[in-house]
Amino acid sequence: MVKISVIGAGNVGATTVQRLAEMEFGNIVLVDIVEGLPQGKALDLMQAGAIIGYDTKIKGSNDYADIADSDITIITAGAARKPGMSRADLININTKIMKDVCENIKQYAPESIVIAVTNPLDVMTYVALEVTGFEPNHVFGMSGILDTGRFASFIADELACSKRDVEAMVIGGHGDQMLPLPQHSSVFGTPLPELLGEDVIAGLVERTIHGGAEIVALLKQGSAFYAPSAAIVQMVESILRDEKRVLPVSAYLEGEYGQKGIYFGVPAKIGCDGIEGIIELELNEEQKQVLEESSASIKESIDYLDV
Numbered sequence: 558m559v560k561i562s563v564i565g566a567g568n569v570g571a572t573t574v575q576r577l578a579e580m581e582f583g584n585i586v587l588v589d590i591v592e593g594l595p596q597g598k599a600l601d602l603m604q605a606g607a608i609i610g611y612d613t614k615i616k617g618s619n620d621y622a623d624i625a626d627s628d629i630t631i632i633t634a635g636a637a638r639k640p641g642m643s644r645a646d647l648i649n650i651n652t653k654i655m656k657d658v659c660e661n662i663k664q665y666a667p668e669s670i671v672i673a674v675t676n677p678l679d680v681m682t683y684v685a686l687e688v689t690g691f692e693p694n695h696v697f698g699m700s701g702i703l704d705t706g707r708f709a710s711f712i713a714d715e716l717a718c719s720k721r722d723v724e725a726m727v728i729g730g731h732g733d734q735m736l737p738l739p740q741h742s743s744v745f746g747t748p749l750p751e752l753l754g755e756d757v758i759a760g761l762v763e764r765t766i767h768g769g770a771e772i773v774a775l776l777k778q779g780s781a782f783y784a785p786s787a788a789i790v791q792m793v794e795s796i797l798r799d800e801k802r803v804l805p806v807s808a809y810l811e812g813e814y815g816q817k818g819i820y821f822g823v824p825a826k827i828g829c830d831g832i833e834g835i836i837e838l839e840l841n842e843e844q845k846q847v848l849e850e851s852s853a854s855i856k857e858s859i860d861y862l863d864v
């Protein structure tokens with residue numbers, strides 16, 4: 558039986574468990590440091606199964622021994638930003654949490670594929686790699702599917718078309734220097750620049766880049782979790798069903814896109830062995846420059862880390 562563990566029973570963690578339970582992929586363990594929180598949410602989600610009609614077993618726990626033999630471990634533990642903060646402002650508090658979580662994953666679930674979600678995403682995924690010592694293709698981060706989903710949603714709204722017919726692409730770091738790619742985005746095969754004017758596209762790009770902050774400002778407390786959990790589940794599905802879908806994820810680069818030794822959002826083939834290939838897209842000079850700036854800020858944060 559497949560086993561998935563979700564660390565962090567907050568907004569992203571609990572919503573992810575809800576979606577996973579409804580998909581009936583396998584047994585789920587939900588871990589948090591707050592006593593009673595994962596147990597209470599697990600019980601509630603188990604009871605929902607009797608109404609919705611799923612038999613997924615969900616265990617809430619404060620004990621990492623319960624994640625033993627997990628096939629996939631998803632890390633959502635950590636602080637979310639408040640209005641006015643950048644994701645990078647979370648680096649100190651969340652590095653400490655990631656270290657604790659990843660030491661436990663290394664001890665109890667050494668064969669597991671790790672999906673990091675905690676922000677600042679690309680840097681926290683690097684912490685997960687360093688602390689677990691797992692193979693880089695088994696440690697990667699969720700961000701690009703979310704950013705791409707936001708871009709696709711804004712494109713669909715602008716064109717008054719179905720989101721299902723929009724293919725969008727966003728690469729780079731999960732921060733203010735992420736790079737939405739209009740020429741690699743299309744609606745039913747027609748590239749975006751043939752459908753919308755430059756100014757309109759620029760507006761959609763800008764809104765995508767600040768999509769997370771827009772929600773943080775509206776919520777006033779916490780950050781997005783419905784779209785993030787949907788993105789996590791898409792990654793889990795591609796792994797467990799060995800779909801080999803090409804999805805934008807934060808992957809460890811070893812020369813691709815001219816980058817080495819950092820996690821960066823790129824399209825990657827996701828299957829039962831985790832990241833099974835990285836796809837390099839054609840970029841113009843201006844886009845290459847944005848990627849350089851984005852990677853430079855990630856490298857700076859990595860140099861500052863104490864791991």
Ligand SMILES: NC(=O)c1ccc[n+]([C@@H]2O[C@H](COP(=O)([O-])OP(=O)(O)OC[C@H]3O[C@@H](n4cnc5c(N)ncnc54)[C@H](O)[C@@H]3O)[C@@H](O)[C@H]2O)c1
Nearest residue numbers: 565566567568569589590634635636637674675676699785
């Ligand atoms: N990568 C992305 O695209 C993306 C999207 C959304 C949220 N996030 C990030 O995900 C993280 C969680 O967001 P959220 O909205 O669920 O926050 P939340 O505050 O609702 O939940 C976080 C949970 O982590 C738990 N936690 C803290 N330290 C822990 C530890 N050492 N072990 C286990 N659990 C611990 C807390 O008790 C809390 O229940 C944040 O860092 C947020 O910025 C990333």
Ligand SMILES: O=C(O)C[C@H](O)C(=O)O
Nearest residue numbers: 638644676769770780781
């Ligand atoms: O914006 C945040 O802080 C959370 C997440 O990274 C997001 O993009 O929604």
